[in-house]
Amino acid sequence: MPKQTKRAKTTTVLLLSFVVLFCTLPLLDSTPYFGIPLWVYLSFGMTLLYVVLLVFLLEKRWDALGDG
Amino acid sequence: MAEGALLSQGGIWFLALYLLSLILIGFAGKFASKEESLQDFYLGGRGFGITVLFLTMYATQYSGNSLIGFAGSAYRNGWFFLVGVVFMIAIVGGYLLYAPKLYPLSKKHAFITVGDFIEFRYSSRLLTSIIVAVSILALSNYMLTNLKAIGYILEHVSGGFFSFGWGIVFMAVIMVIYETLGGMRSVAWTDAIQGVLLFGGVLIIFGVIMIHYGTPAENAALFLQNAPRFFETPMLEDQITWISILVLIVFGISVYPQAIQRIYAAKDAPTLKRSLTLMTLMPLLTTLPLIVIAIIGAAHFPDLDKTQSEQIILLMLSKLTHIEGMDIVITLFVAAAVAAIMSTVDSAMLAVASLFTKDVYAKVRPDADQKHLTFVGKIFSWLVMALMVALAIELPSTIWWLIQFKLEVLAQIAPAIILGVHAKGISHRSVLWGLFAGLGSTLLLLLTSLPSKPFGFHAGVLGLGLNFFVVYLHHRFMLHFR
Numbered sequence: 412m413p414k415q416t417k418r419a420k421t422t423t424v425l426l427l428s429f430v431v432l433f434c435t436l437p438l439l440d441s442t443p444y445f446g447i448p449l450w451v452y453l454s455f456g457m458t459l460l461y462v463v464l465l466v467f468l469l470e471k472r473w474d475a476l477g478d479g
Numbered sequence: 480m481a482e483g484a485l486l487s488q489g490g491i492w493f494l495a496l497y498l499l500s501l502i503l504i505g506f507a508g509k510f511a512s513k514e515e516s517l518q519d520f521y522l523g524g525r526g527f528g529i530t531v532l533f534l535t536m537y538a539t540q541y542s543g544n545s546l547i548g549f550a551g552s553a554y555r556n557g558w559f560f561l562v563g564v565v566f567m568i569a570i571v572g573g574y575l576l577y578a579p580k581l582y583p584l585s586k587k588h589a590f591i592t593v594g595d596f597i598e599f600r601y602s603s604r605l606l607t608s609i610i611v612a613v614s615i616l617a618l619s620n621y622m623l624t625n626l627k628a629i630g631y632i633l634e635h636v637s638g639g640f641f642s643f644g645w646g647i648v649f650m651a652v653i654m655v656i657y658e659t660l661g662g663m664r665s666v667a668w669t670d671a672i673q674g675v676l677l678f679g680g681v682l683i684i685f686g687v688i689m690i691h692y693g694t695p696a697e698n699a700a701l702f703l704q705n706a707p708r709f710f711e712t713p714m715l716e717d718q719i720t721w722i723s724i725l726v727l728i729v730f731g732i733s734v735y736p737q738a739i740q741r742i743y744a745a746k747d748a749p750t751l752k753r754s755l756t757l758m759t760l761m762p763l764l765t766t767l768p769l770i771v772i773a774i775i776g777a778a779h780f781p782d783l784d785k786t787q788s789e790q791i792i793l794l795m796l797s798k799l800t801h802i803e804g805m806d807i808v809i810t811l812f813v814a815a816a817v818a819a820i821m822s823t824v825d826s827a828m829l830a831v832a833s834l835f836t837k838d839v840y841a842k843v844r845p846d847a848d849q850k851h852l853t854f855v856g857k858i859f860s861w862l863v864m865a866l867m868v869a870l871a872i873e874l875p876s877t878i879w880w881l882i883q884f885k886l887e888v889l890a891q892i893a894p895a896i897i898l899g900v901h902a903k904g905i906s907h908r909s910v911l912w913g914l915f916a917g918l919g920s921t922l923l924l925l926l927t928s929l930p931s932k933p934f935g936f937h938a939g940v941l942g943l944g945l946n947f948f949v950v951y952l953h954h955r956f957m958l959h960f961r
Contacts, residue, residue: 428572432729435565436721437713446699448710451558458565465571465759473752477579 414478421468421475428464431457485636485797490810497676497814498650501657501821504668508661516849520662520856521591521833522744527667533754534674535667536741537761538822540570540732541677542621543628546819549766551789553773557709560770562721566728567762571755573733573893578742580900582751585743592830593739593896594838600899601907604842609914610892611838614736617889618827618834619867621735625827626651626871629820635790636813644872650817654825655864659857663744666825673818678765680815684792685768687808688775691799695771698778705781709774719935726940731890737830739896828867832860884925887939891917894946902954909953917946 435457441448468476486494512519527535545567553560581596590596593614598607626647633646641649657665692698702709713721732738745751769792776791783791796812799805836856841847847855894917895910921942924931931938 425575432565432569432572432725433722435562435725436718437559438718440712441710443699443703443710446695446697446702448558450713451561454561454565458561458568461565461572462568462759462763465568465575466756468575469571469752469756469759473579473748476575477583477748 414475417472417475418478421472424464424468424472425476428461428468431461431464435461485638485793485809486813487806487810490806490813491637493810494814494817497672497818498653500672501653501669502660504672505657505660505665508657508665508668511664512661514849515853517591517833517837517852517856518589520853521829521837522740523663523667525586525744526746527741527744527750528746529750529753531667531671532741532745532750533757535670535822535826536738536754536758538670538674538677538818539737539741539826540567540758541761541765541819542823543625543632543816543820545766546677546681546769546816547628547632547789547792550769550773550776550792551785553770554777554783554788554791555785557706557774557777559713559717559721560773562724563770564762564766566725566732567766568759569725569729570732571759573729574738574742574755576733576897577900578751578755581739581896582742582745582748584900590743591740592833592837593734593736593892594834596739596899597895598838601895601910603907603911606895606907606911606914607838609911610895611834613888613892613918615831615834617885618736618831619863620885621827622824622831622863622867623871623874625820625824626867629817629824630871632813632816632820635793647868647871650821651824651864651868654821654828655861658825658829659860662853663740663829666829667744669825670822673822676811676818677815677822678761680811680818681765681768684796684808684812684815685772687799687805688772688792688795691802692775692779692795695775698775701778705779706774706777709777716935723932723936723940726943727886727890727937730893730943731886731939734889734893734896735830736834737826740826740830740833828860828864831863832856835859835863884921884939887921887925887937887942888918890939890943891921891946893943894950898950904958905950905954906957909950909957912953913946913948913950916949917942920945 435454437450437454439450439453441450444452513524518524549560549563552563584590584596588599590599594607594611597610629650630643630647633641633650634643657669742751745754772795773791776795780791780794792812793809796805796809833856836852836859840855841852891914894913898905898910921938923929924933924938924941933941
């Protein structure tokens with residue numbers, strides 16, 4: 412992948428990680444399922460997705476983040 | 480042992496041996512040092528491999544507050560404190576904004592402190608001085624609050640055998656001894672032990688609580704009966720608070736000077752990125768279990784006040800003392816709490832001493848050699864620790880509020896660091912104006928009768944927004960008239 416394209420894609424993933432981070436906020440109602448409010452499931456799911464994005468950036472895009 | 484002590488005789492011996500081992504590690508750090516230089520003393524010769532680097536980052540980031548304060552917050556706020564897991568992960572996201580660019584620069588130009596980078600990037604003594612002053616203020620606050628916490632813990636678990644004041648003095652002396660013996664090496668090696676103790680302690684306590692108190696699903700009926708507030712649907716103000724906390728933490732904690740020092744201390748880039756990858760996973764294995772424990776505690780022990788809620792884990796464990804081996808689990812919890820606090824205080828002390836030595840003293844005495852500077856740094860560590868101990872014991876609670884807003888103030892240095900590595904054209908004047916605007920507006924909101932959380936946002940978050948905006952405006956203005 413050309414360096415410029417890789418850098419642009421890395422920036423997109425970095426921005427996406429911030430969008431996902433802010434999507435962790437409690438958006439759903441609090442109907443309990445297994446003793447846990449519904450919004451927690453979505454929030455925790457987004458948290459796990461955020462972790463995946465950070466690990467991807469760290470492990471695969473560290474050099475691109477350091478370029479430029 | 481004093482009456483009412485939570486720790487058994489064996490527990491006290493375990494704690495004493497653990498503390499003694501820290502002094503021995505201090506000597507090991509001294510023998511391992513290669514030269515008397517600031518780089519060797521404050522960065523361990525920039526040779527930390529993945530195990531030590533990851534564990535020192537982990538132990539430093541998880542303070543006594545993470546173990547005790549977070550549990551109290553989760554007890555009071557229920558599942559809303561899931562934000563604690565998110566923001567501990569997001570700190571690594573904050574590092575990603577500058578570390579990949581800052582690390583190679585630090586290697587090339589031999590940076591030791593955050594002030595070194597600011598001086599290199601902006602060539603402004605005024606900007607460097609303000610950032611160093613803000614950093615020292617924030618770190619001093621960090622030391623003070625954690626020293627107070629360790630005094631309370633020792634007094635509580637020893638049943639008054641250690642008074643609050645003597646508990647602080649005792650722990651402070653141990654920390655300053657091993658720090659002055661081996662510098663960053665000793666601090667990082669003791670952090671490694673403390674990190675293992677913290678991680679192992681939390682997981683074992685989580686297992687014990689799940690077995691004896693049940694999972695959230697098993698406590699569902701009890702939640703609705705004793706903690707119905709946990710099932711109120713979050714409102715707009717809750718969502719604003721959530722976002723505000725995330726912004727404050729991402730920009731505040733990720734620029735802690737001791738965290739930046741650990742980035743500089745990495746042996747190479749793969750070591751640094753692998754350590755940060757592991758750091759991303761740790762909130763799921765440390766903060767989340769603590770929050771679940773405290774929430775289950777709220778179902779079983781409702782109506783505790785703020786102080787009692789911060790002891791919820793100890794309370795839950797102390798009700799299980801009829802079970803064989805529980806004194807070991809309680810000892811483990813106390814040791815983990817002490818370890819979490821010590822690893823935070825020692826790192827903050829090392830960072831304060833390095834900032835003073837490199838960014839203040841070395842500027843006044845540019846002819847001083849490395850051996851002399853290292854010696855001055857050690858003397859300063861003793862002085863700053865003595866001052867912090869005196870303040871932690873004597874500071875009246877009426878002025879305690881003055882130092883509670885460290886994060887909101889520290890976050891204001893983030894633009895100087897993040898824009899410094901990304902935006903080559905931005906001058907020190909733009910950053911200075913932004914810093915003045917950010918600090919000024921934050922302090923105005925915090926220190927006057929104006930609302931400290933306008934529209935639900937923390938003063939520091941609004942200050943940070945203004946900070947970035949003023950930097951941008953000034954930069955555009957300068958470009959226009961150039």
